[in-house]
């Protein structure tokens with residue numbers, strides 16, 4: 001059906017198609033390529049790396065990232081399609097992609113989905129003011145070259161990403177005006193005492209520690225007229241107002257499961273469900289990295305390798321990695337236990353707080369309804385450019401509403417791609 005909807009001018013064939021070129025995708029490609037089979041790895045960024053290894057003007061890539069990139073670039077059986085996004089499933093065992101040159105279709109025997117995760121943005125009064133941004137989003141802009149000299153930055157939310165972003169802000173010349181973690185000191189200390197199980201993480205925690213870090217603290221409101229000017233923070237039992245030029249918020253990550261769902265893969269805990277071999281509920285489809293559960297770069301790497309080996313029937317190689325995966329899964333579980341979002345964060349939105357930024361839908365228009373579909377039909381929430389990626393996830397956290405199944409196209413596409421007209 002989708003073949004008639006999208007004009008597919010170029011056709012490509014491979015044995016293993018990998019969607020996403022972050023740590024999971026690169027590791028899957030490297031492992032799958034060892035079988036000698038033809039691999040295509042596609043990613044919408046200009047160069048491989050995903051989120052954690054995102055390249056840019058302000059980036060010195062870690063040696064491991066450089067090693068993966070060079071290794072893959074040198075393999076004759078791996079084709080890397082950068083700057084290209086998968087926009088829909090095709091016919092049987094194919095997907096449709098779009099890039100600067102147009103639209104195409106890739107036929108595969110096995111598919112490995114490594115589509116990563118996106119930030120959770122929770123609405124609070126003032127969250128749509130210019131200057132308020134996702135913490136990972138600010139980090140991506142810094143990596144792309146943004147300079148922050150003489151700017152006061154407040155970072156708030158939850159999880160280890162906050163510390164990584166603080167390091168990036170310092171490197172870009174910004175002043176950290178506050179660094180607020182919503183979880184308790186108690187939870188943090190008990191997490192810190194387990195870190196010796198993962199020495200590299202222990203070292204990372206020590207080297208990224210920031211003296212501005214405060215636990216048991218969370219954002220209440222962003223203040224300002226045309227632009228953020230200050231942020232109101234709850235710190236323990238007291239409230240504070242902190243002047244700032246930017247507020248970067250990170251409330252955790254949401255797995256990117258849309259493509260898998262459209263291909264019939266089952267979800268478990270909001271991620272693509274996988275078995276020991278990283279195989280999804282659909283026989284020739286595998287999933288690895290954060291689309292199959294949030295767990296960090298190390299877990300993504302090992303899951304990617306297991307998926308790559310399994311999809312190419314190198315089962316012995318896959319099994320050798322199971323213990324390593326357990327180790328990093330254990331770390332991921334600790335993170336989840338340490339940083340659950342507190343209920344107060346889910347009650348910050350006021351009646352006039354926008355929930356859907358694309359269609360300007362305030363919280364008061366959602367409240368009379370009992371589920372996402374009803375609210376959408378009556379208010380247009382989730383009908384804008386992001387198609388609910390932000391607001392439907394927020395509604396899940398705020399109201400407990402099930403997120404609707406994804407629809408094609410997976411992201412905005414050019415009209416030409418929809419019209420079946422070749423250039």
Ligand SMILES: Cc1cc2nc3c(=O)[nH]c(=O)nc-3n(C[C@H](O)[C@H](O)[C@H](O)COP(=O)(O)OP(=O)(O)OC[C@H]3O[C@@H](n4cnc5c(N)ncnc54)[C@H](O)[C@@H]3O)c2cc1C
Pocket residue numbers: 019020021022023024025042043044045049050051052053084085086087114115116117118119135136137139140161164165253256259288289290291295296297298300410
């Ligand atoms: C904004 C952001 C910033 C982060 N920064 C850090 C950090 O500094 N440190 C840290 O430890 N962790 C960070 N993380 C967590 C990080 O995502 C993981 O630890 C790690 O990068 C996960 O690897 P992955 O391969 O699963 O996914 P990713 O690295 O996210 O890679 C997935 C790739 O798939 C691509 N993709 C998705 N859908 C499609 C599609 N339809 N078509 C084509 N390409 C597609 C994405 O663009 C992306 O390049 C960040 C996460 C986010 C969301």
